Amino acid sequence: MPAIRILSDILVNQIAAGEVIERPASIVKELIENSIDANANSITIEISKGGLEKIVVTDDGMGMDEMDARLAFERHATSKIASMDDLLKIKSLGFRGEALASIASVSSIILQTKTQQALSGIRLEMEGGKNPVVTPVGCSMGTKLEINNLFYNTPARKKFLxxxxxxxRHILEIVQDLALSHPEISFRFVSNGRTLFDLLKTEKLLPRLGALFGKSISEEMVEVFYGGRDLQITGYIGKPHTARTTRKYQYFMVNGRAVSDIRLGYAVKEAYSNTIPSSQYPIFVLNITIDPQKVDVNVHPRKLEIRFMDPGEIFRVVKGSVYSAIEAMRSSKMGSLTPNIPLRNPNDFDQPAFLRKSSIQPVTKPNLRFEEPGETYDPRQAFSPQANFFGNSVPLPLTSVAGLFSSSSGNHPSTSSVSGLEARKAYLLQKRAERLAAQGKNVDPPFGHSLGASPSFRPHGDESLANFSDSPVATFTQSYLEKRSPGNIRPLAQILNSYILAEDEDGLVIIDQHAAHERVMLGKIRSNEQEREPGKQALLTPVQLELDYREKAILxxxxxxxxxLGFEISAFGGNTYLVEAIPDFLVKENIEDVMNGFIDDLLSEQAPEEAARRHEHLLHTLACRAAAKFGQRLSSYEQEALIRSLQETEGSCSCAHGxxxxxxxxxxxxEKKFKRR
Incomplete structure (x- = not known):
C-alpha cells in the first residue's frame, strides 16, 4: 500500500478552513465581502454568543439561482475571476472561491437567496459540507446566510477559541473596518438580539467616522487629498492632540479593501514627527485608489496584507499628502492644531469677545516655570506638613518659625524682634539656601551676621562663609536635608524629567519614576480593592467619556x-459614559487620560483568558496608566514622597510589569570608574 495518498474533499476543506477560518470574525469578514461584491446597498450582521453559536449575514445584493447556490460551496468555485489576466488586476474583495467551502465543512449552513428575475427564492441546507438539501422558498431579493454550530466536528479547533x-470584539473590529471602507453601504450590527449600531449609507466618509467614533473625534479630523493619474489618496487625519497610545485607530483602505501595512503607518507617523511624541500614534482613515495591476492582493491567506509594485513611491506620496494637510491646517487663518472651541451666540455680550466672534482666536501664553513657585509666608504654616500629588504628607523639621530666628549667642534677634519684612527676607533666604544645598552647590548668601540686618553686598570670602556656617539658616538647612529624606535615600535631582538621582550611605541610587510610581499605585489599588467599602471621591463635575463601539465593549x-476599585461609572446614553466617583488616591490625576489610556492598553494587548491572571493583568494596566509619566517634572517634595511611598510598598524592587x-x-x-581603586 503506498504511503502517499490523496486526501478526501472533506478533509481538504477542513485543512483549508484552518488557514482561512481562524475564528468567527474570519467568517463574518468573508460573508460581508461576498455581500459587497454582490453590489449590496444594505448589510445586516447578527451574531449570538460572540459568533460561537450563530452568525447570520443578510444583504440585498444580486442573489443567486439554484445552480450558482450549489456551486458556491465547491472548492475554488467563483464568479469573480476566470483567467490569469483577471488575477493580475483584481477589483473584487473575494476571488479564491474557497471561503464558503471551508466554512461549510466545519459548521451547519442555511442559505436563502433570490435573484431579481426569479419568481421565488431557494433554501439550501448543509451540514459538514455534505449532502445539500435545496427547496423553494419565498424571500426578498438578496442573500441570507446563517452559520450554526461552528467547529462542531473539529473540537480541537473549538477548544482554542x-x-x-x-x-x-474581534467581530466588532471586522465590521467596523468594512463599514469604514464602504460608507456607501448601510450596516446594521446585532449581538445577542441587541442592535449595537445601524449606520445609514452616506456619500462621504466623515459622517461615517462620526457615527462610529463619535462627534468628539470627527470634529477634530482634517481632510487629506492627493489626485494623481494612477494613484489617488483621500481620507482624514486627526489633529495632533487626538493621538493615542495604540495603533488601533489607524485605518488603510486600498481599492476598498481594509489592509494592514506597517510601512505606510510609518509614513504617516513621519509626517507627524514634529507634532506628537514618539510614543503616540496619530488617528487616520486613508483610502488609496491605485491601478489594480500595480498591487498584489494575493499574498496573505486572509488577504489582510498587500504588496505594491513601487512601495517607495507609495510611501513618499502618503507621507507628503499627510504632511501637506498638517501644514495647510497650521497655516490657514481658521486652522488650529488645538481642540475646537465652540462659538457662542454672537449677540450675547455677556460672553468674552473671542467666544462671540469667529475671527478672533484665543491665544494662550505658555506658562514657563524655571523653578518651583514661591509660597506665601505664614509663620504658623510655613513648616507644617505639606501634601503632594502622591497623596502623602511631607513633614518639615521645624514646627515653628521661632526656632529659625532665636539664638543663644545674642547676635541674632528673636522672632518677636524681627519685623514682618525682615521675617519674609529671612524666609526667602532660607529657601534659597535650602535649594542650593539640595543641588550640591556652595551656599554663599549676600548677608552678614545678623538676619535682622538689611542685606548688603559683601565680598565672598572665607569669613563670610564661616559666619554663614554658624547661622540659623545654615543650621536649619543641614537639619532639614538630613531629616526630610526617608530611609536615608536622599533625592538630589531629576534627570530628563524621568529619573530621580538620589544617594544613600552606600552610594548613588537612580530611580525610574514611572516604574516606581506604578509599583506604588498597584499597592494602593490592591489595598483599595480589599476594603469592604473602597475609598472613593465623588467628582463635583462628572468626567464624560465618549467612546467608540470597541472601547464601549472593553469598558x-x-x-x-x-x-x-472605587470607580462609579454609569451609562449616559449611546456610547457616552459618566465617571462620577474615583478612588481617593487618583484625585490629582487626569481621569479622562487615565481611562482612555487604560482602554487603549486593553485594545492593544491580549489579556489572559484565565480569570485570576486576567484580573491581575487589568490591575497592572490601570496602575501603569495612573502612574507618573516619563517626562513629567516632579518637585523635590514629590520626589521625596515617591521614595517614601516606594519604600513602604511591598515588592518595591520592580514595577507591575517586572x-x-x-x-x-x-x-x-x-571609585573604580574614576581610577581611585
Whole structure:
C-alpha cells in the first residue's frame, strides 16, 4: 500500500478552513465581502454568543439561482475571476472561491437567496459540507446566510477559541473596518438580539467616522487629498492632540479593501514627527485608489496584507499628502492644531469677545516655570506638613518659625524682634539656601551676621562663609536635608524629567519614576480593592467619556472590576459614559487620560483568558496608566514622597510589569570608574 495518498474533499476543506477560518470574525469578514461584491446597498450582521453559536449575514445584493447556490460551496468555485489576466488586476474583495467551502465543512449552513428575475427564492441546507438539501422558498431579493454550530466536528479547533467577549470584539473590529471602507453601504450590527449600531449609507466618509467614533473625534479630523493619474489618496487625519497610545485607530483602505501595512503607518507617523511624541500614534482613515495591476492582493491567506509594485513611491506620496494637510491646517487663518472651541451666540455680550466672534482666536501664553513657585509666608504654616500629588504628607523639621530666628549667642534677634519684612527676607533666604544645598552647590548668601540686618553686598570670602556656617539658616538647612529624606535615600535631582538621582550611605541610587510610581499605585489599588467599602471621591463635575463601539465593549467588560476599585461609572446614553466617583488616591490625576489610556492598553494587548491572571493583568494596566509619566517634572517634595511611598510598598524592587524600579551604584564602583581603586 503506498504511503502517499490523496486526501478526501472533506478533509481538504477542513485543512483549508484552518488557514482561512481562524475564528468567527474570519467568517463574518468573508460573508460581508461576498455581500459587497454582490453590489449590496444594505448589510445586516447578527451574531449570538460572540459568533460561537450563530452568525447570520443578510444583504440585498444580486442573489443567486439554484445552480450558482450549489456551486458556491465547491472548492475554488467563483464568479469573480476566470483567467490569469483577471488575477493580475483584481477589483473584487473575494476571488479564491474557497471561503464558503471551508466554512461549510466545519459548521451547519442555511442559505436563502433570490435573484431579481426569479419568481421565488431557494433554501439550501448543509451540514459538514455534505449532502445539500435545496427547496423553494419565498424571500426578498438578496442573500441570507446563517452559520450554526461552528467547529462542531473539529473540537480541537473549538477548544482554542477565546471567550465570548473576546470573539465579539474581534467581530466588532471586522465590521467596523468594512463599514469604514464602504460608507456607501448601510450596516446594521446585532449581538445577542441587541442592535449595537445601524449606520445609514452616506456619500462621504466623515459622517461615517462620526457615527462610529463619535462627534468628539470627527470634529477634530482634517481632510487629506492627493489626485494623481494612477494613484489617488483621500481620507482624514486627526489633529495632533487626538493621538493615542495604540495603533488601533489607524485605518488603510486600498481599492476598498481594509489592509494592514506597517510601512505606510510609518509614513504617516513621519509626517507627524514634529507634532506628537514618539510614543503616540496619530488617528487616520486613508483610502488609496491605485491601478489594480500595480498591487498584489494575493499574498496573505486572509488577504489582510498587500504588496505594491513601487512601495517607495507609495510611501513618499502618503507621507507628503499627510504632511501637506498638517501644514495647510497650521497655516490657514481658521486652522488650529488645538481642540475646537465652540462659538457662542454672537449677540450675547455677556460672553468674552473671542467666544462671540469667529475671527478672533484665543491665544494662550505658555506658562514657563524655571523653578518651583514661591509660597506665601505664614509663620504658623510655613513648616507644617505639606501634601503632594502622591497623596502623602511631607513633614518639615521645624514646627515653628521661632526656632529659625532665636539664638543663644545674642547676635541674632528673636522672632518677636524681627519685623514682618525682615521675617519674609529671612524666609526667602532660607529657601534659597535650602535649594542650593539640595543641588550640591556652595551656599554663599549676600548677608552678614545678623538676619535682622538689611542685606548688603559683601565680598565672598572665607569669613563670610564661616559666619554663614554658624547661622540659623545654615543650621536649619543641614537639619532639614538630613531629616526630610526617608530611609536615608536622599533625592538630589531629576534627570530628563524621568529619573530621580538620589544617594544613600552606600552610594548613588537612580530611580525610574514611572516604574516606581506604578509599583506604588498597584499597592494602593490592591489595598483599595480589599476594603469592604473602597475609598472613593465623588467628582463635583462628572468626567464624560465618549467612546467608540470597541472601547464601549472593553469598558462594559471591565465595569465590575472598576466598581470594586472605587470607580462609579454609569451609562449616559449611546456610547457616552459618566465617571462620577474615583478612588481617593487618583484625585490629582487626569481621569479622562487615565481611562482612555487604560482602554487603549486593553485594545492593544491580549489579556489572559484565565480569570485570576486576567484580573491581575487589568490591575497592572490601570496602575501603569495612573502612574507618573516619563517626562513629567516632579518637585523635590514629590520626589521625596515617591521614595517614601516606594519604600513602604511591598515588592518595591520592580514595577507591575517586572522592570526594576531602581539601580544602585556603590561608592566602590564609583571609585573604580574614576581610577581611585
Amino acid at each position: 477565546k471567550s465570548e467577549s473576546t470573539e465579539y 462594559e467588560e471591565n465595569l465590575e472590576l472598576l466598581h470594586s 522592570r526594576p524600579t531602581m539601580i544602585r551604584i556603590t561608592k566602590e564602583e564609583l
